[in-house]
Amino acid sequence: MLKRGVDLVVCIVALPVAGVLMALIALAIAIDTPGPILFVQRRTGRDGVRFPMLKFRTMVENAEELKASLQHLSIVPAPDFKVIDDPRITRVGRVLRATSLDELPQLLNVLVGHMSLVGPRPTSFAPATYSLWHTRRLEVRPGLTGLWQVQGRTGLSFDERLRLDVRYIDHCCLPVDLWILAATVRSVVQRGGE
Template sequence: MIDLTMGTLLLLLTLPAMAVICLAIMCEGGGPVFHRQARVGRGGRPFSMWKFRTMHIGAHAARHTFFDLNESDGHLFKISRDPRVTPVGRYLRRASLDELPQLFNVVRGEMSLVGPRPLLVEDSDYTGPALERLRVPPGVTGLWQVSGRSDLPWEEMLRLDLHYVVHQSTLLDLAILCRTVPAVLTARGAR
């Protein structure tokens, strides 16, 4: 109920900003404004997660050509100065504004405001401890996002996600939401 109420409220409050972002993306070079990816949700069910498009068209298909630049050590693919990211996209990522369309996923019940970040279906290897991440809905923000974001190694991200799964509570969710604001404003660990 909290996700639905807060998600709807946040969605309504951010609609004007989303309209401006849509215009900026369209003015930068056309193409689709939104990017949809298959992600793994609660219980291992795949769903389509929405984001604002921050990369050049066709960038995901060219991902294999950049594997040697990957700075992550686990199930994530991260490059600090990813050449596939557009100038507007770089700003959106730095300010985490590219994540705003995920509020639609929250309202639809596919995501929660707080929880482990959903991994790409093609990157997910849910065996052993990582399988425990799927006991709760994935979140727009989570414990590892407010603890260093992309700067953390995979094992630390997994440890924080599992800590969240075991200790999930409304109080913990509120604490993480409060810590999200300074994490976004400082852009610590943003890529």
Template sequence: MALSAPHLPSDRRSVRRLPAKRVVDIVGATSLLMLFLPVMAAVFLLLKATCPGPVLFRQVRAGLHGRPFRMLKFRTMHLGAHAERASLAGRNDSDGHLFKLRDDPRVTRIGRHLRRFSLDELPQLVNVLRGEMSLVGPRPLLLEDSDYTGRARDRLLVLPGLTGLWQVRGRSNLPWEEMLRLDLHYVENRSLRLDAGILLRTVPAVLTSRGAH
């Protein structure tokens, strides 16, 4: 069931649509899938050979207007990891709005390498082609990671993205309030030019793996 529509003033409820953005998403995601297909195949075979259980991890996230969708990732944690989250709550390295551990014991050895260079996120290109995500936008969060009240609901006015402003400005090292500020800046100022700048800055952010855990 979708979350209720954000209660916003009428002048903010209608976010400017960019018809060309969907074209860019389709062309870009298709091109990136073709480019990274050998890498994805190698990751698939490596995980299949070394990690028991499914290779792909499907997790429900909040999409456009709060509609839940299943986000795809290469699995980086051992089986049953989500059930262990409650027991690790006291070790949360985030500021309470998100759950992040810099040294998460649930992450496999191979999973740490995949996360370091964001290779685990490559299957989300399929989500982009399905229209559930965009190449650029606020990252889709777990429903339990935010109550989506107040300003946080504004994040749901656009498609979630494969990358975004806080991914190129520190990733998980940023506090929640700064992440939210950057997401809202994107929602209110989104343009193809801004998207192009974020995509270009994503490359060095991924290669340096700053804030990745």
């Protein structure tokens, strides 16, 4: 209950400022490329329940259809997918990704209870694709940020990220969450200044 309370207080305090920033980002996306402002993707949450996760759109409108044609360029093993200099990413999208501002709409996911501020990042693939030990991550709400975002980011394999998720679940407490939030802010600021 304490974790949920912290989530709600932080979101309510942050939303007035975040709302203005989100309006400006929405305008930039609309000017840059045609298509919806938000990208809504089904993600796997607590207990394996799928939910609509919100992000600002950072790719061209038909990015999902183009994914299959780029699969051979992925630098990470399935089920993950990552292409260096992905041609589907828009100009505004590059800035949003570099600063993690594309994740701001997930404050709404936190408000409604689909997500927490801190926890394992929700996957886009269904729980049926998980190995049995992977399902430990489904015991908690997924997070806007998590341990692997501040200890390795995308350079880790899915199994390595899962091990960090399990370590977080085993040691989850308010001081750990506050440390991860502070480390996330530091990481975003440092990357934004590169």
